[in-house]
Amino acid sequence: MGYSGEYAVRATGLKKSYGETQALKGVDIHVKTGTVLGVLGPNGAGKTTAVRILTTLLQPDAGTAEVAGVDVLAHPDQARRVIGLSGQYAAVDEILTGRENLIMFGQLYGLPKSIAKARATELLAQFGLTAAGDRILKTYSGGMRRRLDLAASLIVAPPVLVLDEPTTGLDPRSRADMWQVIENLVSDGTTVLLTTQYLEEADRLANEIVVIDHGLVIAKGTADELKTQLGGERLDISVADGSNLAEVEQSLQQLASTWGIAGNEVLVEPHTRRFTVPYPAGAAGLMQAVRDLDSVGIHPTDFSLRRPTLDDVFLQLTGHAAEDMEGDGSYE
């Protein structure tokens, strides 16, 4: 598939401001050839801004970007030949059929019409859109439109594929289909950079993960490394209406310390009366957790053990919840 250097994507010190908003404050992104890098971050973290810079749509204020050995800033036109982009929102013509869309984009890549047609037929088949190929896109579901958008970015089988939140807004079934498609592309040798808000998605697809927040990289590593950093599963404990939350919190902090968890990692959401605490023993120690709670006099109305979510990543890494990202980012 063309590129054989060590890093298919190499961006350093990317900075970009929109007026007062500093969307990127110096971000490095490196993707090893043939692997998948997941860029994880909440709304407004700067994911799309980074994607747009790497795909020639936006000029950074500072930094360098190279894709498949091509300097994106110096030779945008050459870069456009080696990058396939599927943006955050499907970028296809709603009033054309799926086939017409693919033929048009093929011709714009410079393919003669006959080849563009053959390629369109192939891609429709590959993405399970043969039956829908001659319907206009207005009649497509979100998942179908998203797949067509991806197909459009694969017309010349580019060595590097950039996907901005490829499964946001899809139902679980379409999401699983999309994951399968991406895995197939990777096994054929494509290098993929994808952004996501879902830890689960990064976990499933990405060899390495970069977590960004407020335009800065705040963590990076493999999914396992990040999870270890997160300290494993979480216990959610809800208590009855009218309980003394401060008392419960104190008991829970004491209990947590016996599990090796610092007191400040016990979180409380007063309006739902729910506490969240990392639980290193995981599912195997579930019974023990129930007994421990009982022994300190906590009687949950609801109790569950779950894997960490993106929110937990943020709590851990930044000390504030993902929803509090807007504004000055402080968390009271």
Next chain:
Amino acid sequence: MSSTDLTNDVRLSSALNLTARSKPRFVQLLNDSFVIGWRNLLRVPRQIDWLIGVTIMPLMFLLMFRYIFAGTVQMTLPQGVSAVNYLVVGILLQGIVFSGMNTGYGLAMDAKEGLMDRFRSLPMQHLAVVLGRIVADMAIAIFSTVTTILVAFAVGFRPTANLGEWLAAIGIMGLTAFVFCWLGAVIGLALKTVEAVSSIGFSAIMPLTFISSAFISTDFLPSWLQGFAANQPFSLSVNATRGLLNGYPDVGNTAWLAVMWWLGTLVVVIPLTAWLFEKRGE
């Protein structure tokens, strides 16, 4: 299809891709404009209500001016000059100006649907996105202008032009349409949203058609507007077309002056469009 087939085919495609892209830029521009133009034309019959809308507007102007204002306008004209002939030319050119706004609207629509970003991420000649839009909008303008002329004949339009004069008039109208498509493109790319184009863009271009000789001799306008109204290029287009089709007023050098104005406008507007297009991402 086996993955080997795909790989072979991909190599073939990539090879062809590179060959095709080593063509001269100008050839690429024509090819890409044709592809985008064809795409825009494919959309027209699927948005038939929109097509009816843009065709009906000049017809409404025609009928209203013909039956409401023609009598009054007649009083301002010299003996022997038909108000219907006079007004029809103004209405045709106003319709042409408005159809230029379709270009701005279409580009803003492409931006809204995210297609603009797709185009900008492709190794194509980006100006083709605008040029292809204009190809389609010119086709629509021709359709709408011909429809208006036919209805005009039905309500009393009686031009005196011979074949040569008709061809010259068509040339002037065509050039005017082309220029206003580019101006529409500038408005569409600068204002960015569909809503802004259809409100602000329209209001910005509307006065140009009224502060002109399109519907009444500029001698009857307030004196502080007369200088601009009589000499602005849209009036020159109107006067030239009127002279060619109706024999009033004398054309003289007006047609050439109009052509010079419009060519000069293009020299400014085309690079401006290209610049606006490339900085759209900001």
